[in-house]
Amino acid sequence: MERIQAAIQKAKExxxxxxxxxxxxxxxxxxxxxxxxxxxxxxxxxxxxxxxEPDAEHLARHRIVTFADTDPAHNHxxxxxxxxxxxxxxxxxxxxxxxxxxxxxxxxxxxxxLAFSLSHxxxxxxxxxxxxxxxxxVGKHLGITExxxxxxxxxxxxxxxxxxxxxxxxxxVGTNAQSIRxxxxxxxxARTAGGVxxxxxxxxxxxLIYDLPPMLVSDDAMAFLPHLDCVLLVxxxxxxxxxxxxxxxxxxxxxxxxxxxxxxMCRYASEEYGYx
Ligand SMILES: Nc1ncnc2c1ncn2[C@@H]1O[C@H](COP(=O)(O)OP(=O)(O)OP(=O)(O)O)[C@@H](O)[C@H]1O
Ligand SMILES: [Mg+2]
Numbered sequence: 001m002e003r004i005q006a007a008i009q010k011a012k013e014x015x016x017x018x019x020x021x022x023x024x025x026x027x028x029x030x031x032x033x034x035x036x037x038x039x040x041x042x043x044x045x046x047x048x049x050x051x052x053e054p055d056a057e058h059l060a061r062h063r064i065v066t067f068a069d070t071d072p073a074h075n076h077x078x079x080x081x082x083x084x085x086x087x088x089x090x091x092x093x094x095x096x097x098x099x100x101x102x103x104x105x106x107x108x109x110x111x112x113x114l115a116f117s118l119s120h121x122x123x124x125x126x127x128x129x130x131x132x133x134x135x136x137x138v139g140k141h142l143g144i145t146e147x148x149x150x151x152x153x154x155x156x157x158x159x160x161x162x163x164x165x166x167x168x169x170x171x172x173v174g175t176n177a178q179s180i181r182x183x184x185x186x187x188x189x190a191r192t193a194g195g196v197x198x199x200x201x202x203x204x205x206x207x208l209i210y211d212l213p214p215m216l217v218s219d220d221a222m223a224f225l226p227h228l229d230c231v232l233l234v235x236x237x238x239x240x241x242x243x244x245x246x247x248x249x250x251x252x253x254x255x256x257x258x259x260x261x262x263x264x265m266c267r268y269a270s271e272e273y274g275y276x
Contacts (some may be wrong), residue, residue, distance in 0.1 A: 003196060012154045013050070014095050014122040015267055025195070026157055028057060042094075043162050044173075044202060044203060044204055045161055045164070045171075045203055046125070046166065046169075046203065047133065047233045048171070049160070049161055049163045049164045049165060049166050050144065050165050051164070051165060051166045051167065052143075052144055052165045052166070052167055052192060053167070053178075053185070054067060054142055054167065055143050056068045058142075059141070059142070062112070062141040063109050063111070063113075063173070064109070064112045064116060064141065065077065066078070066114075066116040066117040066120070067112060067116045071099065074113075074117070074219050077110075077113040077117045078112065078116060078117050080110075080117075080262065081114055081118055083123075084114070084259060085124075085207070086095065087230075087259060088104075088207065088229070088230065088235050088259075090231070091230075091257070093207055093229035093257065094200075094206065094207065094229060094272075095208045095210070095227065095228050095229045095230070096202075096207065096208070096209055096210070096228065096229065096230050096231065096232060096259065097108055097209075097210045097212045097221065097224065097225070097228040097230075097231045097232070097256075098111045098114075098209065098211055098212060098231070098232050098234060099130075099213070099214065099215050099221045099231060099233060099234070100210040100211065100214050100215070100233060100235065100236065100240065100248075101215055101216050101217045101235065101240050101241075101245060101246070101247070102214050102216055102217060102236075102239070102244065102249050103135075103214045103217060104236065105214070105234045105235060105239055105240060105264060105265075106109045106234050106235050106236060106238065106262075106264035106265060107211055107212065107214070107234050108132070108137055108138060108141060108210045109136070109264075109265075110232075110262065110264065111211035112141060112142070112211075112232055114136065114209060115128040115173070115209055116171070118171070118207055119167065119170055119171035121170075122169070122170065122261070123173075123206065124170060124206045125170050125172075125203060125205045125206050125207075125233065126170060126171050126172075126205060126206065126207045126208075127164075127171075127174070127199065127205040127207070127208045127209070128171070128172070128173045128174070128209045128211065129150055129171075129174040129199065129209070129210050129211070130150060130170055130173075130174065130175050130176050131187075131209070131210045131211055131212050131213070131220075131224060131251040132211055132212065132213045132220075133151055133176060133179065133180040133183035133186065133213070133220065134179050134181065134183050135214060135219065136175065136176035136177075136178075136179060136181065136210055136212070138173065138175045138176075139173075139175030139176065139177060142173065142175070144165060144173070144175055146165065146175075147176045147177035147178075148163040148164070148165070148174070148176065148177055149163055149171060149176055149177065149178065150163050150174035150175060150176055150197035150260075151176055151180050151183075151186060152185075153174065153180075153195050153199065154186065154191070154192045154195030155189070155191055155192070155195060155196070156184065156191045156194050156195055158200075160198055160199060160202040161174070161202075162202070163175075163204075164203075172205075173201055174199070177211040179219070179242055179255060183213075183217060183218070184219040184220050184223050187220055187223040187224050188219075188223045191211050192225070192227075196227045197216065201276035208226065210227075210228065211258075212224065212231075213276075215248045215251065215252075216247070216248065217246060222251065222255070225252070225255045226257045228256050228257075229256075229257060229260070230256060230259045231252055231256050231257070231258055231259065232259045232260060232261070233245070233248055233249065233258065233261045233262070234261075234262045235261055235263050235264065236265050237263055237264065237266040237267065238265070238267070239265065249261070
């Protein structure tokens with residue numbers, strides 16, 4: 001834990017030193033909330049990355065329901081999206097991490113559904129990054145076959161253009177084909193702040209979603225907190241214990257803004273996704 005605290009402090013200093021601020025710079029080519037953002041804007045990577053067209057059935061098999069919007073469950077994600085968006089816009093937050101106490105609570109499913117739900121809003125630029133470096137599956141869920149490495153972008157050895165793909169005009173996705181065992185070391189490495197900055201500069205996203213690893217399994221999520229404006233905690237009904245949720249909330253408090261807790265996989269509730 002001391003190692004993490006030291007890393008968090010160091011990253012905070014780097015963040016200040018590098019002038020990384022959650023406040024949007026209108027002079028930088030981005031517009032006020034709700035304003036039309038021009039596509040293919042010079043100086044951004046949106047026009048320079050490859051594209052992908054997901055297969056609707058493949059996505060549906062992975063419970064990504066906000067792509068086709070034929071499953072009524074997409075309404076729950078659209079409501080969640082709107083609540084998250086309102087809070088983030090009100091606070092001028094751009095970067096959200098999605099984590100959970102333990103594995104299998106639905107982080108990746110929720111990250112992907114939020115990303116596609118946001119992509120339906122033409123005025124918003126959304127970027128999704130797979131930061132579960134030990135067990136990256138976002139590419140697989142999307143049916144992406146390219147051997148991309150967003151980890152190499154964070155390390156500064158490869159470019160955003162080489163490792164992100166775009167769906168439509170306004171959703172970019174960074175995936176990892178290989179798992180990385182020393183992931184906490186990578187995330188605490190001083191170079192990661194530069195990689196995070198490179199992604200933001202390249203896309204100037206309105207919302208940047210990081211699909212994080214679970215908190216109680218490794219140091220990774222905690223190590224990355226200094227790069228986030230806020231966090232959404234996903235709990236699995238009949239999976240996450242109250243004491244686990246409490247512990248995660250306590251660990252997060254003071255380090256980052258906690259947007260709320262989503263209760264996923266509720267069998268008996270009238271709504272599948274609770275949010276408080
Ligand atoms: N609301 C839901 N109802 C039923 N199944 C779900 C729901 N949400 C997710 N799942 C399923 O639960 C499994 C775990 O989901 P997911 O991979 O999104 O969790 P995760 O938190 O990202 O896991 P990990 O910690 O391993 O990365 C998947 O098979 C997914 O399809
Ligand atoms: Mg996952």
